[in-house]
Amino acid sequence: MYVETVIDADMDVLWERTQNPARHQSWDLRFTSISYLPRTEGEPQRFRYATRLLPLLWIAGTGVSAGERQRPDGTRVSALRFASGHPLSLLAEGSGYWRYVPGPTGVRFLTGYDYRPRWGRCGALADRLVFRPLMGWATAWSFDRLRLWCERGIHPRAALGRALGECAARLALPLAALVASPAALVASPAAPLALAAGIAVLAVLLPPLPGTPAARRCRRTPSGRVGPPRLLTTLEPSCPRSSTRTWEPTSVVCTPRSGAASPSGSTTAKPVSGAERWSGSATGPSS
Incomplete structure (x- = not known):
């Protein structure tokens, strides 16, 4: 899964609002909720996360993360592994990364x-039809929400x-069209219903206001070859049960069509020992 946006803001501001747990949970x-667990100097940061689905229903999990704030090329990167043992969580385990790439119009922020x-x-069917598209939309919408915060102070x-x-x-526009013509609705329901349907289509297709977050503003496919950073391979798996298999996001290659949790600061993670690494990347991790 891939999402990218460009944020016209200072790199340090963007880093702080994505790497600070309290800030991160406010826009994502x-x-x-996201909370860090105690750690010793030089170790990756372990954390707990939770998502509230209903007033009394929470899905919780754990993770481990690390970041590189100072890199020779001026970019920054963070990586994490996460897992949930909750029986109602469709997501069992996974991993991901964020890249911060400075550019002429702002910071290219991608995941x-x-x-x-x-x-x-x-579960695989539910994931393909419902959960994965919803997660992609939520990620893109959240990225645009973050952009508005950094650029406009919203x-x-x-x-x-x-x-x-x-x-x-x-939603009120098509209802207003029906309420405004009750006599016509009784005499000939087809015309008012067609009008309301047309207004509903326009309401969906019209772009959101500039100050309203919108997933459609984010790129969902990369413009070139993008792969997980090498930092990800240094993180131990975060599994609530005994497991030796870890999961890494695949590298994505965008080809022309014929006729798209968070560490704080910079840490050095310990290499994985004795773990079988799984990667769908044809090229392997990148720097």
Whole structure:
């Protein structure tokens, strides 16, 4: 899975708002809470995360992360592995990375991640049809929410309020068309219903307001070859059960069509010992 955006903000500001757990959870729809666990100097950062699906239903998991804040080419990178032992969690384990690439119009902020679903064939089908598209949308929407915070100073809570208000307005338009013509609806239901349907289509197709987050503003396929950083291979698996298999996001190659949790600071992770690494990358990890 791949998502990319360009954020016209200072690199240090972007790093702090993505690597600080309290800041991260404020803009990322995928997490309700993120908390770091105690660690000693030089070790990767372990953390707990939780997502609230219903008022009394939380899906929790654990992870390990590391980051490189100072790199010779001026870029920054962070990587993590995560897992959940919750029986209702479709996501069993996975891994991902963030890259920060400075450019003339801002910081190119991108992510790649992948995971292994549970529940066998039923889980794989649910993941392909529902969960994976939803995760991709939530990631892209969250990235644009972060961009608005860094570029325009719109706090994530305010951005969510704007998004909910705009959705309510779009839903109200076709209803208003029906309420405005009750006599016509009784005499000939087809015409008012067609009008309401047309308004509903326009409400969906119209672009969001500039200050409202939108997943459509993010790139969902890379413009070139992108692979997981080598830092990812140094992280031990974060599994709630005994396992020797770890998962890494695949490298993505964008070819022309015929006729797309977070560490703090810089740490050096210990190499994985005795673990079988799985990678769907044809080229292997990149720097």
